[in-house]
Amino acid sequence: MSFKDATLAEVDAAMNEAHVAFLSYKNFDGKKRAAFLRAIADEIEALGDELVKTAMGETALPEARIIGERGRTTGHCRMFADYIEEGSWVEARIDTAMPDRTPAPKPDIRKKLVPLGPVVVFGAANFPLAYSTAGGDTASALAAGCPVIVKAHPAHAKTSELVAGAIKKAMGKTGMPAGVFQHLHGAGFEVGQALVKHPRASAVGFTGSYLGGKALFDMANQRPTPIPVFAEMSSTNPVILLPDSLARDYEQTAGMLASSMVLGVGQFCTNPGLIFAVEGDGLGQFIKHLSAAISKSLPAEMLHEGIARNYVKRLSETLSQKGVKLEVQAQAESKVGDKDQGRPTVASVQAPVFMENPSLAEEVFGPFSLIVRCKDMNELNTVMARVHGQLTSTLIGGEKEIAKHTNLINILMGKAGRLIINGVPTGVEVCPSQNHGGPFPSTTDSRFTAVGTDAIKRFARPVAFQNFPDSLLPDELKNANDKGIWRVVNGEMTRKGLG
Amino acid sequence: MSFKDATLAEVDAAMNEAHVAFLSYKNFDGKKRAAFLRAIADEIEALGDELVKTAMGETALPEARIIGERGRTTGHCRMFADYIEEGSWVEARIDTAMPDRTPAPKPDIRKKLVPLGPVVVFGAANFPLAYSTAGGDTASALAAGCPVIVKAHPAHAKTSELVAGAIKKAMGKTGMPAGVFQHLHGAGFEVGQALVKHPRASAVGFTGSYLGGKALFDMANQRPTPIPVFAEMSSTNPVILLPDSLARDYEQTAGMLASSMVLGVGQFCTNPGLIFAVEGDGLGQFIKHLSAAISKSLPAEMLHEGIARNYVKRLSETLSQKGVKLEVQAQAESKVGDKDQGRPTVASVQAPVFMENPSLAEEVFGPFSLIVRCKDMNELNTVMARVHGQLTSTLIGGEKEIAKHTNLINILMGKAGRLIINGVPTGVEVCPSQNHGGPFPSTTDSRFTAVGTDAIKRFARPVAFQNFPDSLLPDELKNANDKGIWRVVNGEMTRKGLG
Numbered sequence: 002m003s004f005k006d007a008t009l010a011e012v013d014a015a016m017n018e019a020h021v022a023f024l025s026y027k028n029f030d031g032k033k034r035a036a037f038l039r040a041i042a043d044e045i046e047a048l049g050d051e052l053v054k055t056a057m058g059e060t061a062l063p064e065a066r067i068i069g070e071r072g073r074t075t076g077h078c079r080m081f082a083d084y085i086e087e088g089s090w091v092e093a094r095i096d097t098a099m100p101d102r103t104p105a106p107k108p109d110i111r112k113k114l115v116p117l118g119p120v121v122v123f124g125a126a127n128f129p130l131a132y133s134t135a136g137g138d139t140a141s142a143l144a145a146g147c148p149v150i151v152k153a154h155p156a157h158a159k160t161s162e163l164v165a166g167a168i169k170k171a172m173g174k175t176g177m178p179a180g181v182f183q184h185l186h187g188a189g190f191e192v193g194q195a196l197v198k199h200p201r202a203s204a205v206g207f208t209g210s211y212l213g214g215k216a217l218f219d220m221a222n223q224r225p226t227p228i229p230v231f232a233e234m235s236s237t238n239p240v241i242l243l244p245d246s247l248a249r250d251y252e253q254t255a256g257m258l259a260s261s262m263v264l265g266v267g268q269f270c271t272n273p274g275l276i277f278a279v280e281g282d283g284l285g286q287f288i289k290h291l292s293a294a295i296s297k298s299l300p301a302e303m304l305h306e307g308i309a310r311n312y313v314k315r316l317s318e319t320l321s322q323k324g325v326k327l328e329v330q331a332q333a334e335s336k337v338g339d340k341d342q343g344r345p346t347v348a349s350v351q352a353p354v355f356m357e358n359p360s361l362a363e364e365v366f367g368p369f370s371l372i373v374r375c376k377d378m379n380e381l382n383t384v385m386a387r388v389h390g391q392l393t394s395t396l397i398g399g400e401k402e403i404a405k406h407t408n409l410i411n412i413l414m415g416k417a418g419r420l421i422i423n424g425v426p427t428g429v430e431v432c433p434s435q436n437h438g439g440p441f442p443s444t445t446d447s448r449f450t451a452v453g454t455d456a457i458k459r460f461a462r463p464v465a466f467q468n469f470p471d472s473l474l475p476d477e478l479k480n481a482n483d484k485g486i487w488r489v490v491n492g493e494m495t496r497k498g499l500g
Numbered sequence: 501m502s503f504k505d506a507t508l509a510e511v512d513a514a515m516n517e518a519h520v521a522f523l524s525y526k527n528f529d530g531k532k533r534a535a536f537l538r539a540i541a542d543e544i545e546a547l548g549d550e551l552v553k554t555a556m557g558e559t560a561l562p563e564a565r566i567i568g569e570r571g572r573t574t575g576h577c578r579m580f581a582d583y584i585e586e587g588s589w590v591e592a593r594i595d596t597a598m599p600d601r602t603p604a605p606k607p608d609i610r611k612k613l614v615p616l617g618p619v620v621v622f623g624a625a626n627f628p629l630a631y632s633t634a635g636g637d638t639a640s641a642l643a644a645g646c647p648v649i650v651k652a653h654p655a656h657a658k659t660s661e662l663v664a665g666a667i668k669k670a671m672g673k674t675g676m677p678a679g680v681f682q683h684l685h686g687a688g689f690e691v692g693q694a695l696v697k698h699p700r701a702s703a704v705g706f707t708g709s710y711l712g713g714k715a716l717f718d719m720a721n722q723r724p725t726p727i728p729v730f731a732e733m734s735s736t737n738p739v740i741l742l743p744d745s746l747a748r749d750y751e752q753t754a755g756m757l758a759s760s761m762v763l764g765v766g767q768f769c770t771n772p773g774l775i776f777a778v779e780g781d782g783l784g785q786f787i788k789h790l791s792a793a794i795s796k797s798l799p800a801e802m803l804h805e806g807i808a809r810n811y812v813k814r815l816s817e818t819l820s821q822k823g824v825k826l827e828v829q830a831q832a833e834s835k836v837g838d839k840d841q842g843r844p845t846v847a848s849v850q851a852p853v854f855m856e857n858p859s860l861a862e863e864v865f866g867p868f869s870l871i872v873r874c875k876d877m878n879e880l881n882t883v884m885a886r887v888h889g890q891l892t893s894t895l896i897g898g899e900k901e902i903a904k905h906t907n908l909i910n911i912l913m914g915k916a917g918r919l920i921i922n923g924v925p926t927g928v929e930v931c932p933s934q935n936h937g938g939p940f941p942s943t944t945d946s947r948f949t950a951v952g953t954d955a956i957k958r959f960a961r962p963v964a965f966q967n968f969p970d971s972l973l974p975d976e977l978k979n980a981n982d983k984g985i986w987r988v989v990n991g992e993m994t995r996k997g998l999g
Binding site for chain 2: 069462494
């Protein structure tokens with residue numbers, strides 16, 4: 002089934018309708034917006050098997066994965082519902098007046114976050130549910146008070162259409178204005194471009210390739226009125242294996258990393274694409290066990306033909322670089338490409354060669370990892386200091402050995418948005434402490450996250466109210482603090498009301 | 501006295517030195533960084549009269565203003581010292597592990613803000629102290645843990661040099677690394693460009709013209725690795741006079757606004773450049789009293805020749821537009837331009853003419869205000885809905901009359917970063933509730949503020965730590981919470997430690 006691309010007139014109408022919806026939606030209280038988000042979760046569940054089967058058919062992802070992703074999607078809708086209903090997210094700050102202060106009186110000023118305006122969200126190829134139509138971008142924007150216009154990903158347009166239908170049902174049941182959520186198709190670039198360039202667009206959320214995200218970022222910055230783009234783009238998620246621990250734990254480490262590499266056919270933004278280790282027996286044993294696991298793993302169909310073709314191309318480019326040694330490659334069931342299969346592959350390279358060839362540091366989207374062989378920890382530190390921005394970085398080693406390398410933790414803090422010890426980067430827990438973001442090129446702005454409650458901050462801005470009578474203040478800033486939200490009052494965090 | 505422009509080699513050396521300083525400075529605890537900020541305040545005070553006289557000589561600002569601005573500068577250094585010493589600013593979030601959760605265990609994740617890296621700060625022409633060398637950008641970046649490289653404003657280079665000397669003394673007294681603060685001169689564009697384009701730069705702070713700020717924003721976005729620019733640029737700070745109240749309070753309103761217009765020769769980013777009112781006797785009386793006050797006010801020397809020349813040019817362009825009527829202009833003491841004098845001026849225009857001519861909505865930097873005459877409140881609402889982004893917007897009227905126009909407050913919330921009732925936009929209190937920011941073109945990113953404690957957020961990014969042993973976590977995230985900072989632990993705000 003294919004859908005008609007939106008026309009430019011339809012894009013314009015959608016953006017204008019989103020603007021009109023914003024004028025009322027932005028003033029709905031947290032309770033009302035929360036009811037909407039919970040209804041979205043309910044309606045997605047009510048789609049039942051049809052959604053699961055449609056998503057499986059469009060993405061080649063297995064049933065358990067789609068069911069898990071659906072749980073994550075309804076989970077984040079309900080998480081944001083709870084979060085905005087509680088209300089402290091608006092970061093209320095109150096400084097009361099001091100009319101007698103000299104040399105000048107101090108006015109009463111109060112501040113809180115308000116929504117930015119209509120947000121354009123791009124569905125992601127690799128997560129048909131959790132990063133798409135009702136994904137984290139949509140849920141956090143709706144939670145903030147922003148209407149959303151989704152550009153469906155063409156690779157799972159029918160899944161997107163189903164979820165959009167669920168959201169529209171939820172709108173009807175909870176009395177939302179018509180333009181609060183809109184859904185457009187666009188197989189080429191035109192629809193996305195027109196949305197990002199439209200004067201009524203206030204922000205953009207995107208998960209996908211570096212080329213796609215960077216193009217949207219540039220387009221948004223070159224508008225007469227630039228708007229913020231949060232694009233999550235490209236990350237190789239370095240994993241560092243500390244030598245003394247590796248000499249002991251090579252087998253367990255190999256097993257853990259092999260599973261992470263092939264999970265979802267390597268199609269996660271947090272897939273471990275680079276592994277750094279020091280030469281020695283431990284590394285040799287690690288590669289032996291990793292190779293055994295990878296050679297036994299089955300190739301699997303990738304999300305869509307374009308991704309599979311790109312994987313084959315990037316893999317062959319990488320393997321043909323000077324100094325790159327193929328360590329292991331899973332056997333294909335048939336000729337590569339025929340069935341859009343991604344063959345799990347591991348290669349290795351010496352650190353000096355890696356440092357001289359920047360293309361080796363770039364993401365190969367799929368089940369591929371490159372092991373960078375360092376002659377010692379000094380060389381490993383040197384090469385890590387040159388790696389570009391990442392979503393995650395992982396250290397594997399015993400606590401005592403890691404404690405000897407806090408300098409490395411220091412380096413990694415500057416490189417990545419999330420540091421992991423003795424775990425794998427895949428698996429992004431949705432919770433307040435999560436940071437799914439990181440320095441460029443992993444995202445376009447390292448100060449924000451795409452996952453977790455703080456994702457809402459991408460779509461909100463502070464407004465201060467000076468010398469307002471209590472009756473004219475927004476509820477969150479009135480003296481009474483009826484909802485008992487956390488506020489900073491004259492420098493002190495409190496849930497108490499004033500006077 | 502004039503200073504030599506920095507060479508490109510000096511820019512490169514400064515940025516590299518800042519990077520080296522960052523490697524240690526970012527790990528200094530809040531107490532140590534606070535001592536440095538307090539020492540800066542002390543050393544600025546220790547400059548005594550020399551600083552005041554130098555700044556007066558370079559800027560033509562009167563002694564009381566310079567002394568006031570010095571107080572604000574030392575004040576925000578000490579405010580940020582207190583803020584980071586207390587420590588809750590890092591926004592700690594902790595979600596503890598649930599190893600038995602099904603279908604997958606939940607890992608322990610903890611998050612806090614860390615500094616971005618070296619920040620390039622541009623001294624502002626209109627605030628030789630509070631928005632320059634030790635201004636809010638510098639103080640908030642140093643507080644966050646970022647080294648600062650200041651490009652001195654050439655119009656007050658000697659003042660800047662004195663303050664830089666004070667900061668360097670403070671560095672020596674508190675054991676700071678050499679590159680934590682550096683000071684460069686540059687009369688043209690080359691030095692600023694080289695700083696913003698340097699690979700070691702992580703962020704930029706700027707207060708000044710739209711052309712200057714937008715050029716830096718574009719330059720930073722076009723780097724191979726884009727960096728965030730917070731540029732505070734251009735605002736006309738609309739003031740709306742509600743008709744029923746104006747019919748009663750015209751005299752008082754005229755007096756209040758006349759003072760705000762001519763304050764600092766109109767050279768504030770929050771100067772009231774546009775006044776919106778409904779035609780009628782009240783408006784007539786208001787203009788009569790405003791004109792009386794303005795005609796009695798004395799022209800005064802502007803900050804520097806370039807600003808004065810630009811004011812004369814923009815003023816004459818504006819006054820020559822079709823439909824613009826000159827209402828009053830203060831008498832010059834001598835031929836305009838001879839003494840870089842800014843003559844306070846008020847003009848008026850009908851709303852339909854204003855809406856047809858976008859140049860009338862643009863800032864005339866100096867003591868000029870344009871009154872936009874609306875035939876009724878409907879027309880006033882229409883014209884306000886078309887005004888572009890602003891730092892502030894002000895409503896003047898009785899509480900009962902304002903309560904009838906909450907739709908207007910709603911419109912203004914979408915337009916400005918700070919709303920004021922029955923006050924003037926000039927005067928920016930430095931406190932947690934302050935928002936000195938707003939939608940484009942008033943700033944380049946409406947999600948941040950240049951003034952108040954939240955200004956620190958421009959220069960920090962979150963990092964999550966997953967599965968870290970307590971001993972390897974940053975102090976703010978350890979179980980004990982020795983400093984008793986506010987943290988969100990498993991969704992609850994608390995100062996308690998864990999376990």
